[in-house]
Amino acid sequence: MTELEKCMESLIVIFHRYASQDGDGKTLNKKELKKLVENELPGFLATQKNTKTVDCIMKDLDQNKDDKLDFEEFLPLVAGLSMACEKCYVLHEKKGKNISTAMARLDALITNIVDLYLEYAGEQGRLSRDVFKSMLEAETQSPEIRAKVNPEDIDSAMKVVDKNRDDEVNFREFCRCVNVLARSHYQKRTGKTGKGGKGKGGKGGKGGRAARAARKAQGEEDDDDEEEEEEEGEEEEEPAAE
Numbered sequence: 001m002t003e004l005e006k007c008m009e010s011l012i013v014i015f016h017r018y019a020s021q022d023g024d025g026k027t028l029n030k031k032e033l034k035k036l037v038e039n040e041l042p043g044f045l046a047t048q049k050n051t052k053t054v055d056c057i058m059k060d061l062d063q064n065k066d067d068k069l070d071f072e073e074f075l076p077l078v079a080g081l082s083m084a085c086e087k088c089y090v091l092h093e094k095k096g097k098n099i100s101t102a103m104a105r106l107d108a109l110i111t112n113i114v115d116l117y118l119e120y121a122g123e124q125g126r127l128s129r130d131v132f133k134s135m136l137e138a139e140t141q142s143p144e145i146r147a148k149v150n151p152e153d154i155d156s157a158m159k160v161v162d163k164n165r166d167d168e169v170n171f172r173e174f175c176r177c178v179n180v181l182a183r184s185h186y187q188k189r190t191g192k193t194g195k196g197g198k199g200k201g202g203k204g205g206k207g208g209r210a211a212r213a214a215r216k217a218q219g220e221e222d223d224d225d226e227e228e229e230e231e232e233g234e235e236e237e238e239p240a241a242e
Contacts, residue, residue: 003116004139008178008185010109011078014040015071026192027068030058040106044081071186078110079175086114086171117174127169129158144188145181 001009018036019028028036034054037045050056061073120135121127127135136151149157161169161177169177186192 002139002141003112004178004181005142005145005185007109007112007116008182010105011182012071012186012189014106014109015074027066027070028074029068030054033058033069036106041081043107071192072183075179075182078106079179082110082113082175082178083172086117113175113178117171121171125170127174129154129167132158132161132169140181142185142188144184148180148184149177 014036015028016025018032019025021032021035022029037054037057045053057077058067058069061069061077063073116135116139117127120131133151133154136146136149136154136157140146140149140151146152149160151157158167158169160180161173163173163176164170
């Protein structure tokens with residue numbers, strides 16, 4: 001498997017490892033989510049001053065209010081933390097500091113996603129159409145993933161990913177792409193969509209508030225809330241785009 005496919009595989013394995021502790025295997029209850037965060041995201045948890053961090057995460061991500069997280073509800077947490085880590089990574093690089101390699105699995109997975117993006121984005125900090133095509137050609141192999149974003153049909157791939165229509169892929173759009181591909185891989189492995197019943201998520205739908213909270217927890221101010229709120233509305237259309 002390619003690096004990107006290994007990242008998605010790890011994400012699915014980690015989710016099911018903890019979701020299976022109560023015999024269910026399909027969702028994370030609050031106890032399982034707490035264990036996952038404690039074991040797989042110790043760096044994130046160490047930055048939190050709120051003793052009810054897990055309660056807040058559950059409240060923000062649990063769209064259908066059943067006190068459980070299915071796979072699709074869990075993904076925005078990883079996306080939000082990936083965005084926070086990317087900013088942290090760039091900041092450390094500017095200061096000439098190395099990020100510790102002694103990481104838990106989910107920490108390592110998020111770092112791998114960031115590394116992959118930065119490797120192709122280079123100094124520009126974004127993926128041009130041609131670079132995005134090259135990345136897809138080199139980092140994806142499986143047919144079910146290429147059915148979603150196929151480098152041979154880059155126009156359709158860009159239509160799925162490039163939400164602001166600037167003919168480039170920024171990191172937020174790249175995270176959306178990983179989200180779509182992870183759901184596809186999850187469905188291939190389990191035969192399930194990963195979707196639960198959808199309640200009214202309100203303004204923080206699709207984990208928007210959780211993503212912003214994750215970035216702020218890493219000491220990053222969110223300067224573009226308006227853009228994110230627009231994107232949250234656009235994400236409602238994603239299943240159709242798949």
